[in-house]
Amino acid sequence: MxxxxxxxxxxxxxxxxxxxxxxxxxxxxxxxxxxxxxxxxxxxxxxxxxxxxxxxxxxxxxxxxxxxxxxPAVYAGEDRMRIRNPFRVISLPWGEIAALRSGYSNEVVVKGGGKYQLWALPVSLRGRKKAEMRKARAAADAARGDEPARRGLGGLGGFGGFGAVGGGLTPAGTTRAESDQAMDELRELLERRGEAESAQGEITVRWxxxxxxxxxxxxxxxxxxxxxx
Structure with a gap:
C-alpha cells in the first residue's frame, strides 16, 4: 500500500x-x-x-x-519533527516540543502537556543491556591499554539501525543502545533549533x-x- x-x-x-x-x-x-x-x-x-x-x-x-x-518513521528536519505512527502523522515544530523522554517507550512531550509515542524508535531493554556490556568491555580494554576494535556497517544509518540517511562504522565500544543514541541526536536538534524563529508554529495531526x-x-x-x- x-x-x-x-x-x-x-x-x-x-x-x-x-x-x-x-x-x-x-x-x-x-x-x-x-x-x-x-x-x-x-x-x-x-x-x-x-x-x-x-x-x-x-x-x-x-x-x-x-x-x-x-x-512507522521519524523525520527530523531543521524546523520540525514529523512522526509517522501506525494510524497518525504528527508534525511538530521544534519550538512546540518541551522534551524528548525515554523510559519503557520513547515519547515526545509538547509544551501544551500532550505526548506522542515514537513507534519508529522502540525501546530495547536487551539493547541497553548489550550497550552496558560493551561499556564494561571498553572500560576493561582501556584499563589494559588496548585499542577498541571497529565493527563493520552498523545497519541502516549511523546508529546501527536507527540512524540518519547514510551509513558508517560503529565503534565496538559504543556505550548507548541504538534507540537511545537516536534520541540523543534528536535532543541535540531540539536544543539547537528549539528557539529558532523558523522552528515555531502549530502542531498538526492527521489520521x-x-x-x-x-x-x-x-x-x-x-x-x-x-x-x-
Missing part, C-alpha cells in the same frame, strides 16, 4: 534524518510474505467459503501489518485513513461471512 506519506516532505533536505526500525522492516516483510502466500493459496485453491474468508482476512490483516511494521479504511472494510466483510456461515 503506497501513500504520499511514505515519502519525506518536500521541505526536507539531504541533511535531515530519517529514523526507522530495521527489525520492524524485516519482520514486516517476512510476515507479509507468509500472509500473502497462505492467503493467495486459499484464494485460488480453496473450496466453498475458504476463498472469501481468505480475501476478507487479507484485507483486514495486511494494512495492519504495514501500519505497525513498515509505516491515516488509508490504513484504517481497508482494515475496517476487511473486518466488516469477515464478520458478515462468519455471521452468515
Amino acid at each position: 503506497t501513500t504520499p506519506d511514505h515519502q519525506p516532505p518536500a521541505s526536507l533536505t539531504v541533511k535531515d534524518r530519517v529514523y526507522r526500525s530495521p527489525m520492524a522492516l524485516v519482520g514486516g516483510v517476512l510476515l507479509l510474505a507468509v500472509i500473502l502466500w497462505l492467503g493467495f493459496d486459499a484464494l485460488f485453491r480453496g473450496h466453498g467459503r475458504a476463498p472469501w474468508l481468505a480475501l476478507a482476512g487479507m484485507i483486514l490483516v495486511v494494512p495492519l501489518v504495514i501500519a505497525f511494521t513498515l509505516r 491515516a485513513y488509508e490504513v484504517a479504511a481497508p482494515a475496517v472494510a476487511g473486518a466488516i466483510l469477515l464478520a458478515i461471512l462468519l455471521a452468515t456461515g
Whole structure:
C-alpha cells in the first residue's frame, strides 16, 4: 500500500534524518510474505467459503501489518519533527516540543502537556543491556591499554539501525543502545533549533485513513461471512 506519506516532505533536505526500525522492516516483510502466500493459496485453491474468508482476512490483516511494521518513521528536519505512527502523522515544530523522554517507550512531550509515542524508535531493554556490556568491555580494554576494535556497517544509518540517511562504522565500544543514541541526536536538534524563529508554529495531526479504511472494510466483510456461515 503506497501513500504520499511514505515519502519525506518536500521541505526536507539531504541533511535531515530519517529514523526507522530495521527489525520492524524485516519482520514486516517476512510476515507479509507468509500472509500473502497462505492467503493467495486459499484464494485460488480453496473450496466453498475458504476463498472469501481468505480475501476478507487479507484485507483486514495486511494494512495492519504495514501500519505497525513498515509505516512507522521519524523525520527530523531543521524546523520540525514529523512522526509517522501506525494510524497518525504528527508534525511538530521544534519550538512546540518541551522534551524528548525515554523510559519503557520513547515519547515526545509538547509544551501544551500532550505526548506522542515514537513507534519508529522502540525501546530495547536487551539493547541497553548489550550497550552496558560493551561499556564494561571498553572500560576493561582501556584499563589494559588496548585499542577498541571497529565493527563493520552498523545497519541502516549511523546508529546501527536507527540512524540518519547514510551509513558508517560503529565503534565496538559504543556505550548507548541504538534507540537511545537516536534520541540523543534528536535532543541535540531540539536544543539547537528549539528557539529558532523558523522552528515555531502549530502542531498538526492527521489520521491515516488509508490504513484504517481497508482494515475496517476487511473486518466488516469477515464478520458478515462468519455471521452468515
